[in-house]
Each structure stands twice: as structure tokens, then as C-alpha cells.
Amino acid sequence: LGHQRSALHNRHTVSATSPLRPPCERLSCHKSSVCSRSYFVVVMVFFHVYIINVIALLFYVHYSSGQEDASRSRDAPATNHQCPERPPSKPEFLREVSLTRIEGIRVGHVQRVSLIPGTVHEMRTLSLKPLLFEIPGFLSADECRVVMQLAQLKGLMESQLMVQDGQEELAKELNLSPEEIFNLLDINQDGQLQLHEVYVTVLWFSSDGIWLTPENLREIYAGLKADKDGNDLLSLEEFKLLSNDAFQRFLLQRGVKRSQLVRNSRHTWLYQGKGAHQVLQDIKARVTRLTRLPPTLVDLSEPLQVVRYEEGGHYHAHHDSGPVYPETACTHTRLAANTSTPFETSCRYITVLFYLNSVEGGGETAFPVADNRTYDENDVDLLDTRRNCDRSNLRVKPTKGTAVFWYNYLSDGRGWVGEQDEYALHGGCVVTLGTKWVANKWINIDPDYQRQARYQQLVSQHPEEDDDGLTLNPDIQSPTIHQDL
Numbered sequence: 001l002g003h004q005r006s007a008l009h010n011r012h013t014v015s016a017t018s019p020l021r022p023p024c025e026r027l028s029c030h031k032s033s034v035c036s037r038s039y040f041v042v043v044m045v046f047f048h049v050y051i052i053n054v055i056a057l058l059f060y061v062h063y064s065s066g067q068e069d070a071s072r073s074r075d076a077p078a079t080n081h082q083c084p085e086r087p088p089s090k091p092e093f094l095r096e097v098s099l100t101r102i103e104g105i106r107v108g109h110v111q112r113v114s115l116i117p118g119t120v121h122e123m124r125t126l127s128l129k130p131l132l133f134e135i136p137g138f139l140s141a142d143e144c145r146v147v148m149q150l151a152q153l154k155g156l157m158e159s160q161l162m163v164q165d166g167q168e169e170l171a172k173e174l175n176l177s178p179e180e181i182f183n184l185l186d187i188n189q190d191g192q193l194q195l196h197e198v199y200v201t202v203l204w205f206s207s208d209g210i211w212l213t214p215e216n217l218r219e220i221y222a223g224l225k226a227d228k229d230g231n232d233l234l235s236l237e238e239f240k241l242l243s244n245d246a247f248q249r250f251l252l253q254r255g256v257k258r259s260q261l262v263r264n265s266r267h268t269w270l271y272q273g274k275g276a277h278q279v280l281q282d283i284k285a286r287v288t289r290l291t292r293l294p295p296t297l298v299d300l301s302e303p304l305q306v307v308r309y310e311e312g313g314h315y316h317a318h319h320d321s322g323p324v325y326p327e328t329a330c331t332h333t334r335l336a337a338n339t340s341t342p343f344e345t346s347c348r349y350i351t352v353l354f355y356l357n358s359v360e361g362g363g364e365t366a367f368p369v370a371d372n373r374t375y376d377e378n379d380v381d382l383l384d385t386r387r388n389c390d391r392s393n394l395r396v397k398p399t400k401g402t403a404v405f406w407y408n409y410l411s412d413g414r415g416w417v418g419e420q421d422e423y424a425l426h427g428g429c430v431v432t433l434g435t436k437w438v439a440n441k442w443i444n445i446d447p448d449y450q451r452q453a454r455y456q457q458l459v460s461q462h463p464e465e466d467d468d469g470l471t472l473n474p475d476i477q478s479p480t481i482h483q484d485l
Helices: 002-017 023-082 141-154 167-174 178-185 195-204 214-224 244-253 278-291 295-299 331-336 449-461
Strands: 110-116 119-127 132-135 157-159 265-270 304-309 315-318 348-355 365-367 394-396 403-407 409-411 417-420 426-428 431-433 436-444
Touching: 110 278, 119 394, 141 265, 141 278, 141 304, 141 436, 278 295, 278 304, 278 348, 278 403, 278 436, 295 436, 331 449
Parallel strands: none
Antiparallel strands: 110 119, 119 132, 132 403, 157 265, 265 304, 304 436, 315 426, 348 403, 348 436, 365 394, 365 426, 409 417
16 A cells, blocks of 8 residues: 555656646547548538539529420410411521532633533633633534424514514504603603613613613614703603604614614523423533532523524623612512512523534624723723624634533622622624524522522412413513523
């Protein structure tokens, strides 16, 4: 016992001389590291749980929205049936068609194209402004012969300035007074005929589809002494001087001949749809492959036009299509334009011209301003192919079976029709020896995509049938008569 007391006394003595250490202090380093790791693990667990919850919430919102949209789609017919909406007067069509445009690369560049199974044609670039190509051997000799024979069987109509036989009798049958005719021609009803209305006035007293320059009009009016004040405007009093007899007498007094007219030729139109001669259908299919355009656009374009020029025949330089403004309607889509505008133009995106025979002398197709080399020569009337055909930048010699084609419009940069290509000016040089036979295939496309789409929808919903039961478009069968070269 004494020994134990001594030990206890010694222990207390030691405790009194040195402070007492807590029991856990011996393990302080170990416990501190364990607490830090535990805190980190807890924080990371909560962080991951938070992230997982956020992702789950996003998935929930996404799939909930999809199911709601699907439910609305299923319920849409019933809802529309109960509360029908008025259909829009002008439905908007999404741009589904892009027009393929062949690249010219450079003048003289040759591309190999397959237009007939087992046959390869060479297509050569003639100019870049306009984009113009030449394809020798596009038609065979037999095909050229068939087309000319079909045109002769159909009958060729006169295409020149003089009044045709029987037209005077037709005018008398109409029994219209000069005042009534003036009001019909005065488009803006301002009491005077402007230059474009004056142009129509001259058309009234002559055959369909005349091409006259402003200089021709001024010359005629000066000769008739109708425009007394010389302002290129006609009042009703001045208009009354433009009788049909006075117009014809003036031309005869001036010694006007057929070779001096803006154009003189004979032409006809050949239908190429179902039931047409196989050669005509083959040509249309070949044009479709050549231009790489949707077949529907080619099918809904004008029929094939065949033109014959006798010796002395020519055609002054012109554009196949006019510029299109917001107030201007295309002739082929006017039914779908939903407008009463009096201004129309032929919207011919592409011209394909076929030479059906080789001309002995003259008859070249002239492009006066091709590639812009002489566009600024103001001292030369480049429109006059009768006098200045040799001044044209480019002339294509008529060779049997050869085809040339060009774009009358630029691209809008988005795969559709753009502005008119002013360099597509072209004309037919005088035939100095022999006869010239050509055929034209125009591809009609409205620069306004919505109008073109509405037109195609209208035609598909309301097809017309001819006497043979063939599905036709009446506007295509009766095109505006503007023959080419």
C-alpha cells in the first residue's frame, strides 16, 4: 500500500510539473485527414446528385414538349373540323426547286453531254455574256426533215408588218369607233397615248407581234404628220389621223418592201405533248436533258415554233423576254398572278434554237453585244441586222442539225431566275441566198417563284382537254407570237 501511494504521489507530481495532454491529441493528425476526405466525398456526392437532377429535368421537359406536340397533331383534324380557318388567297410555297445552270467556264470550252442513249455530243461555249452554247448534230437529218414537213402540213402563217388578207374585213365587223379604240389603248386613261401605248397603237393597225424600234415609230408618225407637237404622245385628235388606210398608204409611198420590214417570215407552232409525233416528243425530252431542268417546267412551256425565212428575210435584234417588274405579269402565269395589270411580258428563261437546214447565203444568228466588246458604240444602230449585222460581236452560221441555246435571264444567286440578261440581244441577218428554216423551243419560267408555283398547282388541279382528249394547257396552245431567228 505504501508502495502504491508512493507511485500515485509520483504521478501527481509529474502531472503538476507538466500539463495534461488530451487523449485524442495523440491521434489528431490521423483524424484531421479523415475528416477532410469525408467532407470532400460528401460535397462531391451532393454536386453529382445536383447535376443528375438538372439533366433529368431537361430530359423531362424535352419529352413532355414532344408528347404535347404529338397530341396536338393528332387532335388537329378534329379541331380544324370544329373551327375551320379561311384558306389564304395566296398560298406561300416553300422553295423546293432549284434551277440547274450550266457553267460556261470560258469561251471555246467544250463539254461532252449525253442527250441520246449511246451517243455523246460536244457542247461548246460561244460566249459568257450571254451564257451561250452550240451543240452540233443535236438533230439528225431525218429529224430536221420531219419537223419541216410537219410544219408545212400544219400550215405556216405570215409574220410581217403588212396587214393580212381579210384583216380589214375583221376590223369592219368589230364596228369600233376611233374613240372606243383610243379608250381601249389608253391604258392609264390619261387622255393621251404614251410611248408604250403608241407601240400598241401601231400593232392595232397591222398584224400580230410586230417589233418596231422607237425610231421606227417616230419616222412613221412624222410621215403621217400625226404627232403635231412631236412629243411622242398622241391625243384623240392625233390618233384619228392614224387610220388603217393612211398607215398602209404611207408604207406604200415610202416604197417599203418585205426585206425592209422588222421581220418577214412564215411560222407555225407544233404541239409536243402526249400523242404528238414521236420526233417532236424526242426533241422535247432531249431539251430537258440538255437544260437539266425539271421536266414539268419544260412540259408547261410553249410548243415548238417552226419559222421559214425566204430570200431577203431577216429579224432585227431583240430580246426574247422583257424585264420583269412588280407590276408586270408573265404571259404564261397571268392566270395565277392574281392581278389585273395590263403589263405582260414573255418570261422565257432559256431559248433553244435549232437550224433545220444549212443556208446558202446569209441568215446568221447575230449577237450584237455578246461579251460587251462594242456595247458603247452609239454611232452604230446594232439593232438593225439589215445594215449592221457584220458589226455584231458574234454571228452563228446556220448549219443543219446544229442547236444553240442561251439564258435570257441571270441567276438570282439562290437557284432561281434573276434579272434580264441585257447581253442576250440577238437577231437574224438577211438571207441573201436560198431559204432558212429554224425551230425554237422556249422554256417559260416566272422570276416570281410563288407565281410559278401557283400556276403549276392551278394547271394540275384544272387541266383542260382538247378535242382528242389530250391534257393541254390552253395558254400554252395559244402563245404570244414572237418568233425567233
